[in-house]
Amino acid sequence: MVRIRRAKAKSQEKESEVNTIKSQQILQGAIQVFLAHGYAGASMDKVAVAAGVSKATVYSHFQDKEGLFKALVQKMTQQRFKSVFGDQPLKGEPKIVLSKLLSAGLEKMTEDSEYLAFKRMVIGESGRFPELAQACVIYMIKPVFEAISQYLTSHPELNLPDPEATSRIIMGALVHYVMVQEMLHGSDILPMEKERLINGLIDLILK
Amino acid sequence: MVRIRRAKAKSQEKESEVNTIKSQQILQGAIQVFLAHGYAGASMDKVAVAAGVSKATVYSHFQDKEGLFKALVQKMTQQRFKSVFGDQPLKGEPKIVLSKLLSAGLEKMTEDSEYLAFKRMVIGESGRFPELAQACVIYMIKPVFEAISQYLTSHPELNLPDPEATSRIIMGALVHYVMVQEMLHGSDILPMEKERLINGLIDLILK
DNA sequence: GTCTATATGGCGATAGAC
DNA sequence: GTCTATCGCCATATAGAC
Numbered sequence: 001m002v003r004i005r006r007a008k009a010k011s012q013e014k015e016s017e018v019n020t021i022k023s024q025q026i027l028q029g030a031i032q033v034f035l036a037h038g039y040a041g042a043s044m045d046k047v048a049v050a051a052g053v054s055k056a057t058v059y060s061h062f063q064d065k066e067g068l069f070k071a072l073v074q075k076m077t078q079q080r081f082k083s084v085f086g087d088q089p090l091k092g093e094p095k096i097v098l099s100k101l102l103s104a105g106l107e108k109m110t111e112d113s114e115y116l117a118f119k120r121m122v123i124g125e126s127g128r129f130p131e132l133a134q135a136c137v138i139y140m141i142k143p144v145f146e147a148i149s150q151y152l153t154s155h156p157e158l159n160l161p162d163p164e165a166t167s168r169i170i171m172g173a174l175v176h177y178v179m180v181q182e183m184l185h186g187s188d189i190l191p192m193e194k195e196r197l198i199n200g201l202i203d204l205i206l207k
Numbered sequence: 208m209v210r211i212r213r214a215k216a217k218s219q220e221k222e223s224e225v226n227t228i229k230s231q232q233i234l235q236g237a238i239q240v241f242l243a244h245g246y247a248g249a250s251m252d253k254v255a256v257a258a259g260v261s262k263a264t265v266y267s268h269f270q271d272k273e274g275l276f277k278a279l280v281q282k283m284t285q286q287r288f289k290s291v292f293g294d295q296p297l298k299g300e301p302k303i304v305l306s307k308l309l310s311a312g313l314e315k316m317t318e319d320s321e322y323l324a325f326k327r328m329v330i331g332e333s334g335r336f337p338e339l340a341q342a343c344v345i346y347m348i349k350p351v352f353e354a355i356s357q358y359l360t361s362h363p364e365l366n367l368p369d370p371e372a373t374s375r376i377i378m379g380a381l382v383h384y385v386m387v388q389e390m391l392h393g394s395d396i397l398p399m400e401k402e403r404l405i406n407g408l409i410d411l412i413l414k
Numbered sequence: 415g416t417c418t419a420t421a422t423g424g425c426g427a428t429a430g431a432c
Numbered sequence: 433g434t435c436t437a438t439c440g441c442c443a444t445a446t447a448g449a450c
Contacts, residue, residue: 022415036334038332038335040246040248043442043443044444044445045442054416054418055417056415056416056445057415057416057417059445059446060415064444064445065445117334120330120333123327123330123390124327124330125245127324128244128245130392133390133391134393134396136391137396138396141391141393141397161407161410164399165403165406166407168380168383168384168399168404168407169376169408172381172382172383172384173375173376173380173383177379179330180344180348183333184340184344185333185341185344186340186341186344189341189344189345189349190348190349190352196371196372197375197376199368200369200372200373200376201372201376203368204373204376204411205411229433229434250424250425250426251425252424260434262426262427263427263433263434263435263436264433264434264435266426267433267434271427272426272427
């Protein structure tokens with residue numbers, strides 16, 4: 001896993017070519033393979049086939065397997081945030097805004113199987129690739145946390161003693177629900193309608 | 208990954224020998240290796256070395272790599288539940304009981320690095336081993352959910368319209384907190400004291 | 415730049431000695 | 433039952449032709 005590099009290795013890619021069509025084509029193939037098999041289970045042969053190029057071409061665009069993996073994760077983390085949260089500024093009456101926001105978020109997370117596979121992989125590899133896990137926190141989790149916190153803080157009529165803690169609770173409830181129902185395949189074992197979770201949350205907040 | 212078995216393969220182990228000292232010794236070595244490297248990254252050679260036996264001995268106790276992995280996960284899921292939840296029947300004044308329960312649970316989860324590694328692995332492999340993920344739901348998540356639900360339900364003075372949803376919210380807040388701070392190494396990026404989360408939760412519930 | 419072909423090594427699994 | 437030795441395969445990574 002950890003490997004010696006020539007001194008002064010240039011971050012992880014060949015820099016000048018990161019955004020060529022071929023590079024994107026390879027990354028696209030790599031996404032399929034890594035999401036399906038995980039880091040260790042993904043082979044550079046499969047990536048090459050999925051991308052429609054030869055294995056040597058993969059190595060000419062990315063330094064090695066680890067570099068390809070890191071480029072892949074960084075790319076996905078950044079392109080994910082846009083879709084999870086619309087660019088809505090979060091304004092309006094709390095009960096309605098929260099209700100819409102939470103159900104939209106839940107729907108997005110449960111429907112999007114690529115998102116599920118991505119989260120699985122990042123969590124699974126978070127012990128061996130801590131920087132990638134942190135990138136996920138910075139680019140996906142933190143922005144959502146800050147948006148919700150800001151909204152809650154700007155509504156003092158909610159009487160929340162700690163809006164940031166509340167924001168964490170909201171995110172936790174949603175993400176954990178998706179984790180149990182979808183990622184861990186628990187929907188038959190511990191069934192619960194999405195609406196119950198959302199209403200339960202809103203009740204607690206507005207009560 | 209999926210492999211053909213002789214017809215009538217006996218579940219996954221050699222049954223009569225599951226609880227021999229050698230089997231436990233092998234499982235102990237396997238735990239170290241699988242938790243450190245994940246399923247695909249773990250090799251039977253490493254397991255044999257970690258267990259202090261030869262590779263052939265590993266194969267004489269477990270049918271193959273997949274069988275060993277499944278035995279390992281089942282063993283860990285079951286031995287975990289005891290420790291996460293003391294056998295306390297959850298009685299007493301809500302504010303105190305909840306406060307103690309939540310902080311004890313958080314402490315256990317954040318401190319126990321083996322628990323973190325185990326969750327990482329189960330989630331990471333949940334796409335390729337759905338039955339193992341479900342075992343985790345049945346033996347670890349469901350009992351906790353039911354204990355909390357039962358406690359909340361038995362305290363109608365809390366005025367909770369949906370104690371089961373509330374139970375989910377509590378678990379979600381705690382588990383997600385641990386996931387962000389510890390598993391994803393986010394404690395420097397999104398810092399928050401445990402007490403703030405717990406107090407935030409209790410405020411919402413008792414409010 | 416991209417290919418085919420290959421080197422080098424580790425992997426899962428088993429045979430056969432004891 | 434447990435070991436050592438080995439088989440056959442697939443992995444990462446690169447050399448060299450075009």
